[in-house]
Amino acid sequence: MATLERGGVKIFYEIAGKGPTVLLSHGYSATTAMWRAQADDLARDHQVIVWDMRGHGESDSPSDASAYSESATVADMAALLDAADCRRAVIGGLSLGGYMSLAFHLAHPERTRALMLFDTGPGYRNDTARADWNRTAGARAEQLEQRGLDAVGRSSEVALSRHRSAQGLAHAARGMLAQVDARIIDHLPDVRVPTLVLVGERDKPYLAATDYMARKIPGASKVIVPGAGHASNLDQPAAFNAIVRDFLVTIKDL
Numbered sequence: 001m002a003t004l005e006r007g008g009v010k011i012f013y014e015i016a017g018k019g020p021t022v023l024l025s026h027g028y029s030a031t032t033a034m035w036r037a038q039a040d041d042l043a044r045d046h047q048v049i050v051w052d053m054r055g056h057g058e059s060d061s062p063s064d065a066s067a068y069s070e071s072a073t074v075a076d077m078a079a080l081l082d083a084a085d086c087r088r089a090v091i092g093g094l095s096l097g098g099y100m101s102l103a104f105h106l107a108h109p110e111r112t113r114a115l116m117l118f119d120t121g122p123g124y125r126n127d128t129a130r131a132d133w134n135r136t137a138g139a140r141a142e143q144l145e146q147r148g149l150d151a152v153g154r155s156s157e158v159a160l161s162r163h164r165s166a167q168g169l170a171h172a173a174r175g176m177l178a179q180v181d182a183r184i185i186d187h188l189p190d191v192r193v194p195t196l197v198l199v200g201e202r203d204k205p206y207l208a209a210t211d212y213m214a215r216k217i218p219g220a221s222k223v224i225v226p227g228a229g230h231a232s233n234l235d236q237p238a239a240f241n242a243i244v245r246d247f248l249v250t251i252k253d254l
Helices: 032-042 070-083 096-107 127-151 166-177 204-216 237-250
Strands: 002-006 009-016 021-025 047-051 089-094 112-118 195-200 221-225
Touching: 002 070, 009 032, 009 070, 021 032, 021 070, 021 096, 032 047, 032 237, 047 070, 070 096, 070 166, 089 096, 096 112, 096 166, 112 237, 127 166, 195 204, 195 237, 204 221, 221 237
Parallel strands: 021 047, 021 089, 089 112, 112 195, 195 221
Antiparallel strands: 002 009, 009 047
């Protein structure tokens, strides 16, 4: 069990394989467990980093709500690359992990070799839509505080996960799942790295969002995974892994 420490907060991570680095970030209330099939496959010829975001899984859940934020998450990701002695990596993630991958690119374009955005969206430009999203995030936090870990969802990627702190997940909902501005969606046309946008055929809430990202990110390629829902990597792991491998082949010389 490997951990790195940032400001007294221990972040759990795993590294497997050798070769070009791929950093995979999980969705809200999921953990590294959701990436098992991908890490095992990609580690044959890549260095794969998976990790638990703060408030999740084996990572610490600080009591200070201000310790949970987009900027703290991006800094955790940069520290993970440092721990792996990696200057540049393919940055990928699903759902919240995909949004944080875009946030990482905005903060560290020089460290982003390519992007892989799975079943995710770029946030909101419209203030009302963002406020609606944040109310939903706040409601999830309240449920966790009232009911404890029984309030954690049972979607396929979440069902694989084990958490230690309902309060940590509540803080993560308010500080990391909630969004503060339109910086991420506004920077899509400025992305200058190869980008894979992938979505499950049955992931209806994210079909339009992934269409939008594929249009706005220059040169992005979009792939729909037949028969998959929001956790496309778990619903159709063989198809998912093949798509990712095909994409990684296209950037092997970059």
